[in-house]
Amino acid sequence: MCKSVYIHIPFCKNICSYCDFCKFYYKKEWINKYLDSLKDEVENNYKKEVLNTIYIGGGTPSSLDIDELKKLFDITNNLLLNDKYEFTIEFNIEDIEEEKLLLCKKNRVNRISIGVESFNKNNLEFLGRKYVDVKEKINIVKKYFDNINIDLIYALKDQTLKDLDEDLDKFIELDIPHISCYSLIIEEHTKLHNMKINPIDEDLDYEMYKLINKKLKGYKHYEISNYAKEGYESKANLTYWNNEEYYGFGVGASGYINDIRYSNKKNIIDYMNKIYNKDIEYVSLEDKVRYEFILGFRKIDGIDIDLFNKKYKKDILTLFNVKELLDKKILDIKNNHLFIKEEYLYMSNEILVNFI
Amino acid sequence: MNQDKIRNFAIIAHIDHGKSTLADRILELTGAVSKRELKSQMLDSMELEQERGITIKMNAVKLNYKGYVFNLIDTPGHVDFSYEVSRSLAACEGAILLVDATQGIEAQTLANFYLALENDLEVIPVINKIDLPNSDVDKVSEELINTFGFTKDEIILTSAKTGVGVDTLLDRIIEKIPSPKGNKNEKLRALIFDSAFDPYRGVVVQLKVVDGKIKTGDRIRFMSNNATYDVVELGYSNPKINKVNEIEAGDVGYLCASIKNISDIKIGDTITLEKEPASEILKGYVPMKSMVFSGIYPLETSEYNDLRDALEKLKINDASLEFIPETSKALGFGFRCGFLGLLHMDIIKERIEREFGIDIILTAPSVVYKVTLTNNEELEIDNPSNMPDKVKIKEIYEPYIKTSIFVPTEYVGPIMELCESKRGNFINMDYINKTRVNIHYELPLSEIMYDFFDKLKSATKGYASFDYDLIGYKPSDLVKMEILLNGEVVDALSMIVHKDFAYDIGKGLVNKLREIIPRQLFEVPIQASIGSKIIARENIKSLRKNVLAKCYGGDISRKKKLLEKQKEGKKKMKNIGSVEIPPDAFLEILSVGK
Numbered sequence A: 001m002c003k004s005v006y007i008h009i010p011f012c013k014n015i016c017s018y019c020d021f022c023k024f025y026y027k028k029e030w031i032n033k034y035l036d037s038l039k040d041e042v043e044n045n046y047k048k049e050v051l052n053t054i055y056i057g058g059g060t061p062s063s064l065d066i067d068e069l070k071k072l073f074d075i076t077n078n079l080l081l082n083d084k085y086e087f088t089i090e091f092n093i094e095d096i097e098e099e100k101l102l103l104c105k106k107n108r109v110n111r112i113s114i115g116v117e118s119f120n121k122n123n124l125e126f127l128g129r130k131y132v133d134v135k136e137k138i139n140i141v142k143k144y145f146d147n148i149n150i151d152l153i154y155a156l157k158d159q160t161l162k163d164l165d166e167d168l169d170k171f172i173e174l175d176i177p178h179i180s181c182y183s184l185i186i187e188e189h190t191k192l193h194n195m196k197i198n199p200i201d202e203d204l205d206y207e208m209y210k211l212i213n214k215k216l217k218g219y220k221h222y223e224i225s226n227y228a229k230e231g232y233e234s235k236a237n238l239t240y241w242n243n244e245e246y247y248g249f250g251v252g253a254s255g256y257i258n259d260i261r262y263s264n265k266k267n268i269i270d271y272m273n274k275i276y277n278k279d280i281e282y283v284s285l286e287d288k289v290r291y292e293f294i295l296g297f298r299k300i301d302g303i304d305i306d307l308f309n310k311k312y313k314k315d316i317l318t319l320f321n322v323k324e325l326l327d328k329k330i331l332d333i334k335n336n337h338l339f340i341k342e343e344y345l346y347m348s349n350e351i352l353v354n355f356i
Numbered sequence B: 001m002n003q004d005k006i007r008n009f010a011i012i013a014h015i016d017h018g019k020s021t022l023a024d025r026i027l028e029l030t031g032a033v034s035k036r037e038l039k040s041q042m043l044d045s046m047e048l049e050q051e052r053g054i055t056i057k058m059n060a061v062k063l064n065y066k067g068y069v070f071n072l073i074d075t076p077g078h079v080d081f082s083y084e085v086s087r088s089l090a091a092c093e094g095a096i097l098l099v100d101a102t103q104g105i106e107a108q109t110l111a112n113f114y115l116a117l118e119n120d121l122e123v124i125p126v127i128n129k130i131d132l133p134n135s136d137v138d139k140v141s142e143e144l145i146n147t148f149g150f151t152k153d154e155i156i157l158t159s160a161k162t163g164v165g166v167d168t169l170l171d172r173i174i175e176k177i178p179s180p181k182g183n184k185n186e187k188l189r190a191l192i193f194d195s196a197f198d199p200y201r202g203v204v205v206q207l208k209v210v211d212g213k214i215k216t217g218d219r220i221r222f223m224s225n226n227a228t229y230d231v232v233e234l235g236y237s238n239p240k241i242n243k244v245n246e247i248e249a250g251d252v253g254y255l256c257a258s259i260k261n262i263s264d265i266k267i268g269d270t271i272t273l274e275k276e277p278a279s280e281i282l283k284g285y286v287p288m289k290s291m292v293f294s295g296i297y298p299l300e301t302s303e304y305n306d307l308r309d310a311l312e313k314l315k316i317n318d319a320s321l322e323f324i325p326e327t328s329k330a331l332g333f334g335f336r337c338g339f340l341g342l343l344h345m346d347i348i349k350e351r352i353e354r355e356f357g358i359d360i361i362l363t364a365p366s367v368v369y370k371v372t373l374t375n376n377e378e379l380e381i382d383n384p385s386n387m388p389d390k391v392k393i394k395e396i397y398e399p400y401i402k403t404s405i406f407v408p409t410e411y412v413g414p415i416m417e418l419c420e421s422k423r424g425n426f427i428n429m430d431y432i433n434k435t436r437v438n439i440h441y442e443l444p445l446s447e448i449m450y451d452f453f454d455k456l457k458s459a460t461k462g463y464a465s466f467d468y469d470l471i472g473y474k475p476s477d478l479v480k481m482e483i484l485l486n487g488e489v490v491d492a493l494s495m496i497v498h499k500d501f502a503y504d505i506g507k508g509l510v511n512k513l514r515e516i517i518p519r520q521l522f523e524v525p526i527q528a529s530i531g532s533k534i535i536a537r538e539n540i541k542s543l544r545k546n547v548l549a550k551c552y553g554g555d556i557s558r559k560k561k562l563l564e565k566q567k568e569g570k571k572k573m574k575n576i577g578s579v580e581i582p583p584d585a586f587l588e589i590l591s592v593g594k
Helices: A028-045 A066-076 A098-106 A121-127 A134-144 A161-173 A202-218 A235-241 A268-272 A285-296 A305-312 A322-327 A342-355 B019-029 B046-051 B079-090 B107-118 B137-148 B166-176 B301-317 B342-356 B409-421 B452-459 B499-516 B556-571 B585-591
Strands: A004-009 A050-058 A080-092 A111-117 A148-154 A178-183 A220-223 A226-228 A247-249 A254-257 A260-264 A278-282 A331-334 A337-340 B006-013 B060-065 B068-073 B094-100 B122-128 B189-198 B202-211 B213-215 B219-222 B228-230 B233-237 B241-244 B246-248 B252-256 B270-273 B292-298 B322-328 B332-339 B360-362 B369-373 B378-381 B393-408 B425-431 B436-444 B465-476 B478-485 B495-498 B524-530 B533-540 B574-576 B579-581
Touching (some): A004 A028, A004 A235, A028 A268, A050 A235, A111 A134, A148 A161, A161 A202, A178 A202, A235 A285, A285 A305, A285 B556, A305 A337, A322 A331, A337 A342, A342 B556, B019 B060, B019 B068, B019 B094, B019 B166, B079 B107, B079 B189, B094 B107, B107 B122, B107 B393, B122 B137, B122 B166, B202 B213, B292 B342, B301 B332, B301 B342, B342 B360, B409 B425, B409 B436, B436 B465, B478 B499, B495 B499, B499 B524, B499 B533
Parallel strands (some): A004 A050, A004 A247, A080 A111, B006 B068
Antiparallel strands (some): A247 A254, B189 B202, B202 B252, B219 B270, B233 B241, B233 B252, B292 B360, B322 B332, B393 B465, B425 B436
16 A cells, blocks of 8 residues: 655746756736646545655755645645654755745645755756755754755766865754765756766765765665665655655656556646646566566665565565676675675665566 | 670779760760660669669669670679679670779779789779769879870770760770670580679579580589579669570570579579589689678667668678677677678668667777797787787788879878878889879788778878788797776777887877877776787876756756757767777777877
8 A cells, every 4th residue: 555645846946057857937816727637636646545655856845935845735735644654845945944844844745855865066067056054944944844954966087085085074063864965967968967967986986985885884874875864764765765655746756656656747838737747667576576686786785685585475585686696706795684795785776677 | 695795894893983974975876775764874873773572782784785795794893803894804805994084094004904813804994984074084194094005096085974885886886895705505604793682582693604505404513502492583684674594605694593692692603403513613712701800789678689680681782791709808708700801890880870770889990910829839819809819829921012102203102101090011103194103012901990090181181192012921029918997807898009109109098099089977098909018098087077066947858858868969979898888989989099
């Protein structure tokens, strides 16, 4: 039974140079219409399941004003939550203000995810983001929430290990229970791609990753890009890595329901006119097993062997070339979990292609 | 048919000097094809022949002009096929030597001219493209006079494009080219100058009857191998296919005899009658010999049988292709293939991949080395990995060529530099005129295997033209160099190199491999060795990053698509031990250090 919902708010006041999400400049006159369509999409599909997680991402959900946020929460207030739920909303650091935070809290939000990305002025400029007093803003959030995530982006043009080291010090100093560290990907249809920016050298990139792992020792590295204090692992993300089903609502959102993985089309005009077109992938049993590997191996602990064997009535160790990869000491087993050894995690695609 | 009224001739020219256009114009002027029907470059059109119910290209066409019969015989244009050119010319009594008025004499002009002389042909010099604004008739005339000893009056000026001068040329053909000499009352001797495979008729042989006559129903014999067949069909192309009952001395046509295997037909062979055989074969027949050998392996080992079928089918149409099964430790089961030259090799590779859809690995082409062992046993080695151990070898001989390189004088320096770097020995230099020379070098054949022609072109801004003759074997101080990946010898990467160049080539080679082999999960050492001595080493660093750091909002399908793409990429790689190698690596080794 589906226990998770993702809601996409595609509007932004400012477009970041690296972003290839489904996003549009904030247009006041679009918001109401969009939220009306969203409400319909949720009502037409949601089957009153008691949910474990809700995640509102974007775009920039925090770009909505108070009234618009209220309208958004009118939709989420119809979703049922269990007593251990996690309800996250993404905030742009500039948008942080007491009134919005309070409104979120009143509407059951219990986790805030903030795109900080970097403290370094040059980096922020490169990423197309504004410079703000992060510490002050974070302190406001902390008044209302203790479950917070901040994002960091590294592997930026001209960035040195020392730059990253400084950024990490500042991130750690904020004393936040969850940090996501993303290596910059220069995606097509982004400003960076159009500017023909090249990725940094892969050796340096790897050094940076190692530095992050070293500096964030106080956190549990639980997924390739995610670090959390005990008990603060993102439940929404784990839904994905555990190959569980989830609803995706909103323009461009992806979901996984009844053995179908879908992505809503990115046409916002259609969406506002309640034309809900999707791209669809039917997931066969065989595909499901494949996904189990390619998603499960993102987790540092890997795949729970008993759970897997019970779910698929198969011995995981006999599938694909698991045995060979174990022999080559690329995979390992600990606490009844099958996982990619740490030294190969940053090259995991090389290993995951074995399961395609 | 009156033998005196027959004129058998070919057009010979350097590439792009206008041969096909001239042939078209002759077809038009002789009324073989009306202007309306004339598709540009008629003789080259396969499509037309399909419409006429014969699916192969006929390269001799019969034309009528002022009461004479012209047999225009086409010749292949590339140096790889010079033996076949020579056999086509052997069917002629004359040749039109066509030279571009904007280019002058080039390497193949010269090579073709000498082939014509060897075959005792009457040569009519023609300067073509005189309509072009940059044509220089005086200069090109001077070249023809100085180089070949023509007189000014002999040279005909044409524009095949506009038709100017072509009628003069046709009259000159009647006037100057002798009629064929054979005697129709003698015993049959017919020269095979080309053959091809037609799926409905089997092998179609192109022949010239030198003496005697051949009739439908005759039992014939091929004199080189004594194979006998019954003639099922005779005919000629004009360019429509016309069947006839007999062909007499002096004339040209085609023959079908339900021959299933083109390998039975040898270009240059003599056909006679089984009942009354001629005693002497026509001179000039040489069995074709492969010059270049390379291993062809299927990328997917499961496609070995498909590859064999493909090679067999190609051989039906191309008797010069040779192949025998071989095994490589690195590449598995495949074939050692012999080609006439590099162009021939490229054509075969293309056809296997395109027509048969099999991905193949081609190993670096090798020449045939002759090896004398210490016990005086003699071996021919066409695969570097089969070169015997150094201590057993007394001497290694390699094939040499003599070049004809035509260039403007200002490029003599760069050409000499290039040839010297390829172990060349300067022979001499002929001045074609004040501004152009023909440079002769002696070079090991192996040195022109890969990028010689490209380097020649780039060193001379494209002005050089190149041809060569094989001049035999010479002893060389050669050694076998082996490449080790991850400590294991990869036999398919072995090569024979000159001792003095071994160190540089080894270094260049491991460097090149480091560049083209992608980083792997493990560090991979690449070594070059001679005997047991490592002469160069590089490491392919282990891969550092191949990960999708972020999965946006649970868009998992996209991640899978990316992995599928990576998997496709990996499928194109060859696994050797635990190392993934791009198939091109085996050819790339030739580009190194030479």
